[in-house]
Amino acid sequence: MSTLAHTMMTAARSADSGLAGPGELDRYPYAEPPVTERVGAPVWEGADPELGRVGRRAAGSRGRGLHGQLVQQLGQMIVSGDLGADRPLVPEEIGQRFEVSRTVVRESLRVLEAKGLVSARPNVGTRVRPVSDWNLLDPDIIEWRAFGPQRDDQRRELTELRWTIEPLAARLAAGHGREDVQRRLSDMVEIMGHAMGQGDALTYSRADAEFHSLLIQLAGNRMLEHLSGIVSAALQVSGGPVTGCDRPNEASLSHHGRIVDALAAGDGTGAEVAMRQLLIVHPEVERVVPAPREH
Numbered sequence: 001m002s003t004l005a006h007t008m009m010t011a012a013r014s015a016d017s018g019l020a021g022p023g024e025l026d027r028y029p030y031a032e033p034p035v036t037e038r039v040g041a042p043v044w045e046g047a048d049p050e051l052g053r054v055g056r057r058a059a060g061s062r063g064r065g066l067h068g069q070l071v072q073q074l075g076q077m078i079v080s081g082d083l084g085a086d087r088p089l090v091p092e093e094i095g096q097r098f099e100v101s102r103t104v105v106r107e108s109l110r111v112l113e114a115k116g117l118v119s120a121r122p123n124v125g126t127r128v129r130p131v132s133d134w135n136l137l138d139p140d141i142i143e144w145r146a147f148g149p150q151r152d153d154q155r156r157e158l159t160e161l162r163w164t165i166e167p168l169a170a171r172l173a174a175g176h177g178r179e180d181v182q183r184r185l186s187d188m189v190e191i192m193g194h195a196m197g198q199g200d201a202l203t204y205s206r207a208d209a210e211f212h213s214l215l216i217q218l219a220g221n222r223m224l225e226h227l228s229g230i231v232s233a234a235l236q237v238s239g240g241p242v243t244g245c246d247r248p249n250e251a252s253l254s255h256h257g258r259i260v261d262a263l264a265a266g267d268g269t270g271a272e273v274a275m276r277q278l279l280i281v282h283p284e285v286e287r288v289v290p291a292p293r294e295h
Contacts, residue, residue, distance in 0.1 A: 066100050070108040071140075073098070078117050078128055079144040085130040089118060115141060139233040158234040163279055165227055166212065170259055170275040172219035174268035181218045182263055185211055189256045196248040204248045209235045211256060218263070252278065 074094070077083045095105045109126055112118045116135045120126045134141055145154040188211040195204035209232050216228040255278035262270035 066104045067107055067111075070094075070098060070100055070104055071111045074108060074112060075115070075117060075140060076144050076148065078112070079134075079141060079150070080148040083128050085128050087128045089126040089128065091126065117141075137227070137230055139229050142230065142233040158230070159279070162231060162234055163276075165216070165224060165231065166279065167272045167275045169216045169219040169221070169224050170263075170271040171268040172221060172224075173215055174263050174266050174271045176218055176220050177266070178218060181214055182260070185214055185218075185263065186260050188214070189253070189260055192248070192256065193253055196250075196253060201248060205235065208256075215259070 074083075074089075083089070089109070091102070091105045091109065094100075094109075095102055098105075109118060109120065113120060113126075115138050116129060116133045118126050119129050119133075136142070136145075142154065142158070145151065146158075188207045191207040192204050192211070195201070195207065212231050212235065213228045216224055216231065219225070255274050258274040259271050259278070262268075262274055
């Protein structure tokens, strides 16, 4: 192929993307990579062969349609180790394998780059980044790790992190007399009790998640509030008896009620202690976090 023909083809591919503005670098080019870049390219046998036919499938948990499912599929493959660090990801191959458009691949890779999972550089291409570069606080990555080979580490780390965040949030929340939020917390406990009586685990878990999110908001600390998504993700992916919030039970419900009572009384210490006890309802947790100390 002549130099002129190659230049025209490259320009046409860039224009075909429809995403790069004038003078903007197309970070995910579709020109054929050099032969050396294709050595060790990822093998896609572990991927879902039906992903490219998502018209007949439900949307992913955090996205809809082709884009959301491709992000989910590639993210899971990276986090599980199926696509190891520094492996090249050729957009054209991804598009062909999953039967999706260039636009879908490009936007999906941008989402994964924002999460720290991949990097794209001119003349190098798109590659998987090492774990040390991942945004491990991203709710999607929390979910992918929780259901992959790192599930045990993920659950332990989430429990330790919640042990740090939520007792402090409970103590701080007692100093903020927002009656509207406190009423909402009380409502959530009532909903949880009713759901437990009906055997409705889904409603229970939703009310539980809102309870913890509201509590962190009530603490009045914007840095802690930024971490509320982590707690929500932890509640959604716990997958076993790690904390008292994992499944409906009388002890868990009682501790939630004690937290509400302590907040209403402005008792920061009582709210903190009740939260610590909630987080270790199950004895398995005592191997991870210490028992609360009564003062």
